[in-house]
Amino acid sequence: MTTALSTRFTDRFQLSTPVALAPMALASGGALASATARAGALGLVGGGYGDLAWTQREYTLALSAMGTGRIGCGFITWKLDEDASALDWVLHLPPEDRPRALMLSFGDPRPYAARIAKAGCTLICQIQRLEQAPLALEAGADIIVAQGVEAGGHGMNALNGRATLTFVPELADWLSAHSPDTLLLAAGGIADGRTLAAALVLGADGALVGSRLWATTESLAPEGAKTQAVHTDGDGTARSAVFDILRRKNWPAPYDFRAIRNELHRTWEERIDALRAAPEAARAAYDAGVAAGDYRFAHATVGEAVGLVHDVPDAATVLQQMHTEAQQRLGER
Numbered sequence: 001m002t003t004a005l006s007t008r009f010t011d012r013f014q015l016s017t018p019v020a021l022a023p024m025a026l027a028s029g030g031a032l033a034s035a036t037a038r039a040g041a042l043g044l045v046g047g048g049y050g051d052l053a054w055t056q057r058e059y060t061l062a063l064s065a066m067g068t069g070r071i072g073c074g075f076i077t078w079k080l081d082e083d084a085s086a087l088d089w090v091l092h093l094p095p096e097d098r099p100r101a102l103m104l105s106f107g108d109p110r111p112y113a114a115r116i117a118k119a120g121c122t123l124i125c126q127i128q129r130l131e132q133a134p135l136a137l138e139a140g141a142d143i144i145v146a147q148g149v150e151a152g153g154h155g156m157n158a159l160n161g162r163a164t165l166t167f168v169p170e171l172a173d174w175l176s177a178h179s180p181d182t183l184l185l186a187a188g189g190i191a192d193g194r195t196l197a198a199a200l201v202l203g204a205d206g207a208l209v210g211s212r213l214w215a216t217t218e219s220l221a222p223e224g225a226k227t228q229a230v231h232t233d234g235d236g237t238a239r240s241a242v243f244d245i246l247r248r249k250n251w252p253a254p255y256d257f258r259a260i261r262n263e264l265h266r267t268w269e270e271r272i273d274a275l276r277a278a279p280e281a282a283r284a285a286y287d288a289g290v291a292a293g294d295y296r297f298a299h300a301t302v303g304e305a306v307g308l309v310h311d312v313p314d315a316a317t318v319l320q321q322m323h324t325e326a327q328q329r330l331g332e333r
């Protein structure tokens with residue numbers, strides 16, 4: 001049945017709601033991906049940094065709970081340059097178990113495109129600037145995700161980042177001129193029916209949702225982090241390199257990281273070079289915070305959409321509410 005929420009994206013994956021779960025490292029495990037898929041959206045397992053054992057466990061869990069219908073997987077591209085064993089593992093599963101979609105973000109997707117195509121997976125590339133679109137098309141992206149700086153987790157730093165509200169329609173126009181068969185998803189700040197409807201109005205075929213689905217019962221995010229998120233409004237996050245330095249993550253420029261701007265972040269956010277030069281004491285405070293579940297020091301990864309997150313329901317409830325509200329908003333147009 002065609003509804004206000006039927007798009008090329010829902011047609012392609014037989015979805016009832018034009019939403020994909022963001023492949024959030026360490027949060028989008030098998031339980032969340034399968035719950036999302038059962039609720040009628042696309043469930044992308046967060047292969048993240050490409051940990052083979054984690055990917056094997058969580059992807060297998062997603063399949064056992066759902067079957068392959070609407071299950072995919074995502075990886076951080078620059079990390080695959082060091083170790084692509086988890087990518088190769090999902091691509092060499094029996095054809096019926098392979099991801100329906102494989103998402104790559106943050107780096108050059110071209111070295112991995114041929115093997116993804118050979119495995120029969122739809123390639124999704126997440127980009128942050130218009131100038132990255134030609135490279136994604138050269139890699140054969142079937143779907144491009146336009147990620148705005150509002151997004152939780154990694155994305156472009158303030159000098160280079162784009163806002164979802166302007167980036168999505170500009171990329172929609174560019175794609176309709178240069179590659180009209182390529183689908184477009186919006187990412188960054190989409191967390192309820194209003195923002196989903198807005199993404200569709202801006203010209204996207206759907207939305208990639210991170211922060212809102214991170215704050216669900218099935219998400220693998222720590223409970224203390226979810227609780228902190230519920231009590232944080234949209235003013236309470238910031239982008240910087242602070243948590244990457246504290247976590248010993250060697251992210252290449254120009255990417256940085258949005259999370260809740262907690263006490264430890266505030267201590268270092270104006271002194272990034274000093275933190276980089278001598279991180280030991282701050283790392284000790286961070287590690288102790290993680291061990292104790294103390295989110296004044298440990299990080300909680302969410303974007304500006306955290307201001308729209310007031311509870312921690314199950315994923316099906318989130319998606320049902322988004323669906324109903326988006327439909328009402330679009331019906332009112």
Ligand SMILES: Cc1cc2nc3c(=O)[nH]c(=O)nc-3n(C[C@H](O)[C@H](O)[C@H](O)COP(=O)(O)O)c2cc1C
Binds near residue numbers: 025076153304
């Ligand atoms: C906890 C968390 C972890 C994330 N990890 C990844 C990741 O491993 N790979 C990736 O491509 N994007 C990752 N992202 C970014 C998402 O793909 C997406 O762009 C973002 O969540 C969209 O914005 P939103 O958080 O406002 O929904 C992550 C986001 C969050 C919130």
